[in-house]
Amino acid sequence: MSKPSVFITRKMVPDIIGNLKKQFEVRIWDSEEDAVPPEILLEEAKKVDALFVTISDKIDSSLLAQAENLKVIANMAVGYDNIDVEAANSKGIAVCNTPDVLTDTTADFTFALLMATARRVAEGAETVKQGNWQSWSPLLLAGHDIHHKTLGIIGMGEIGEAVAKRSLGFEMEILYHNRNRKPFAEQHLGAVYCSFEELLERSDYVVCMTPLTAETENMFDAEAFKRMKDSAIFINTSRGRVVDEDALHKALVQGEIAGAGLDVFTNEPIESDHPLISLPNVLATPHMASSSIETRIEMMNLCSENISRILTGRKPKTLVNK
Ligand code: DGY
Numbered sequence: 246m247s248k249p250s251v252f253i254t255r256k257m258v259p260d261i262i263g264n265l266k267k268q269f270e271v272r273i274w275d276s277e278e279d280a281v282p283p284e285i286l287l288e289e290a291k292k293v294d295a296l297f298v299t300i301s302d303k304i305d306s307s308l309l310a311q312a313e314n315l316k317v318i319a320n321m322a323v324g325y326d327n328i329d330v331e332a333a334n335s336k337g338i339a340v341c342n343t344p345d346v347l348t349d350t351t352a353d354f355t356f357a358l359l360m361a362t363a364r365r366v367a368e369g370a371e372t373v374k375q376g377n378w379q380s381w382s383p384l385l386l387a388g389h390d391i392h393h394k395t396l397g398i399i400g401m402g403e404i405g406e407a408v409a410k411r412s413l414g415f416e417m418e419i420l421y422h423n424r425n426r427k428p429f430a431e432q433h434l435g436a437v438y439c440s441f442e443e444l445l446e447r448s449d450y451v452v453c454m455t456p457l458t459a460e461t462e463n464m465f466d467a468e469a470f471k472r473m474k475d476s477a478i479f480i481n482t483s484r485g486r487v488v489d490e491d492a493l494h495k496a497l498v499q500g501e502i503a504g505a506g507l508d509v510f511t512n513e514p515i516e517s518d519h520p521l522i523s524l525p526n527v528l529a530t531p532h533m534a535s536s537s538i539e540t541r542i543e544m545m546n547l548c549s550e551n552i553s554r555i556l557t558g559r560k561p562k563t564l565v566n567k
């Protein structure tokens with residue numbers, strides 16, 4: 246009998262591939278940089294038992310309808326908005342993600358992005374590199390304080406709570422908005438629940454950590470930015486489509502908010518000539534919040550473990566389907 250087969254859409258570390266190869270027939274789109282072309286993904290999906298994918302791979306209902314043998318999709322991310330989970334449900338295909346293993350790493354980066362945006366770290370580094378540092382001067386690259394300011398977290402899941410924990414060291418006031426109340430955050434981190442509107446009006450830092458769903462798509466629109474303080478800094482490490490980027494651009498240009506730190510965009514990779522990128526008060530990074538070596542390897546391991554479990558008739562560790 247032939248072994249079950251797995252298609253991996255990116256180059257992974259050799260140990261992960263090696264482990265899967267011991268049990269299964271494995272094919273790989275062997276590129277670190279380029280996403281697998283959709284037509285190749287579809288051809289593979291038609292044949293294999295398991296797909297090991299990343300957020301740049303769109304797994305829609307049309308692909309799933311043609312995936313005759315597919316039993317599991319392991320998505321190397323906690324978010325799974327690239328997958329039509331309902332269509333997978335109706336075909337009995339398991340969808341697995343990588344929660345928990347990336348929580349602290351993503352929170353570290355979110356806080357780093359907040360700090361770097363507020364304190365103009367990238368501009369400072371560029372000033373030195375370009376030889377533009379003339380002298381110490383009283384207001385040279387003066388940024389915004391972080392300590393004792395108000396942090397507003399939209400989407401108080403595991404990562405939101407981990408960001409809140411980090412802010413305690415800076416003695417920040419923590420506000421949050423979430424679908425449901427979070428007793429741990431309220432009792433142990435002193436986070437205060439607010440409506441979306443109140444959070445926007447009171448926060449110095451508005452940090453978006455909410456997953457992309459039909460309800461959250463474009464939730465940061467022109468009205469939302471207008472409600473924010475003109476000194477506010479907006480940070481997004483969740484998904485680009487939660488934000489209306491034209492409205493954000495306008496708010497930054499018109500001084501409705503002071504700056505933005507963005508790790509995620511509507512179209513990724515965002516074009517280098519996109520109007521948002523050229524703004525001096527935007528710090529943009531390439532969707533790298535969970536990217537530490539340790540965490541990315543844990544994410545790969547978890548995907549591999551989930552595939553292995555499903556294809557050998559065991560329960561996966563982290564199943565998305567209800
Ligand atoms: C996630 O885990 O959802 C991240 O955005 C992928 O890096």
